[in-house]
């Protein structure tokens with residue numbers, strides 16, 4: 252009794268505190284969303300993206316995304332963000348760098364003046380161009396000419412912006428983490444020998460003087476193994492201990508930022524701000540690939556967005572926020588390489604979120620109910636690829652392949668394209684209708700038109716609609732005069748006899 256009474260009293264005392272805790276928890280889960288600030292890389296290596304004006308309006312009205320980074324200075328894209336309040340980072344193409352460089356550290360070259368006149372002045376300040384990136388990952392190109400001209404080009408462009416009356420537009424250049432020769436544990440990190448004094452010291456001096464950020468592209472995605480997956484994905488793990496600092500790093504992204512900071516501090520520039528030009532994680536990959544799923548992408552990007560917004564900073568840079576651009580805004584269907592390359596996007600090409608990472612205004616990652624979609628084979632896919640898709644879907648993929656066998660409803664038209672399309676769609680529908688279920692090494696394509704209604708060659712039924720033969724014509728001698736090829740004729744007879752193939 253006494254014990255139970257004591258428990259009740261204790262509970263009664265605890266209750267108000269508990270309610271307070273619950274309130275705090277629910278508050279803290281709302282407040283960060285309202286104050287979220289995040290950038291995205293707006294790449295457009297795709298043939299199915301909405302026009303830039305529609306993208307800009309969508310980002311402004313529906314999302315918390317307040318910065319975009321462009322990989323070039325595409326005028327349509329820059330103009331699309333005019334009046335949106337979304338700031339834009341534009342990029343000088345690598346090849347323009349030598350012409351921008353100036354011999355004088357303070358006077359802009361004619362090339363830099365011309366670049367600003369052509370690519371900045373027509374748009375600014377209607378479009379809030381907040382930074383001009385001079386090239387992309389120039390040190391990684393190992394091109395001596397570009398590397399030698401990089402810092403002079405940055406100085407010259409900065410002077411040209413000031414001369415044009417745009418002193419608030421910052422200048423920087425993004426680096427891959429290949430600029431570090433050692434990075435683990437973070438405290439021992441250093442810039443690659445040869446570049447440290449010749450390139451990074453003057454570059455960091457420029458950043459300090461102009462109060463602009465050193466821009467890096469840390470990608471835990473390109474550095475994880477089966478053993479370090481949880482460390483890369485912000486999930487519980489045993490950490491990487493840094494004996495020099497006594498810090499136990501439990502996240503690779505944070506460790507990478509501290510490694511960059513340690514290298515900068517070694518040269519005497521620990522005070523220079525760091526911004527993240529690119530980082531991200533794909534939501535789909537090749538069959539069997541470890542660590543690429545919607546859950547994994549959500550864990551990385553969700554935690555990343557919370558971290559860079561929290562103001563928590565890192566062990567070496569407590570209290571700092573990092574201007575960050577997630578790679579990427581869209582899943583880009585024309586990116587070459589492994590499947591994952593085409594699934595780095597936070598959004599699908601139809602503007603629906605690839606997953607709910609908390610960036611939609613008014614909450615909810617769910618798009619307005621998308622229409623039905625079907626997956627079909629690309630018309631230009633090779634026979635070998637189509638056969639491989641059939642083999643995969645009918646084998647590991649678990650699709651029911653009886654319909655395309657002889658006697659099945661979808662045997663005709665008896666072509667690889669039609670059979671593969673039917674089976675790829677069956678797989679896509681059964682696997683959960685994620686866009687990546689229709690990737691098939693880029694030989695699949697989503698369509699909003701029911702393939703059962705596609706013209707031949709996907710489905711025979713349409714052959715009838717198209718040529719509009721009444722069924723009772725079958726067998727009449729007039730047929731020959733129509734000069735249809737025999738495959739179509741045969742299809743037509745079969746359809747008349749067996750009914751038609753219906754895509755799920």
Ligand SMILES: *[C@@H]1O[C@H](CO)[C@@H](O)[C@H](O)[C@H]1NC(C)=O
Nearest residue numbers: 318336337338339379380381
């Ligand atoms: C332009 O963008 C920068 C960086 O995001 C921001 O600080 C500034 O207030 C913006 N300016 C305008 C006029 O919106």
Ligand SMILES: *[C@@H]1O[C@H](CO)[C@@H](O)[C@H](O)[C@H]1NC(C)=O
Nearest residue numbers: 488489490491492499500501
């Ligand atoms: C680092 O932190 C993890 C997770 O908290 C823990 O499991 C691990 O033992 C720690 N390692 C060291 C060396 O402190």
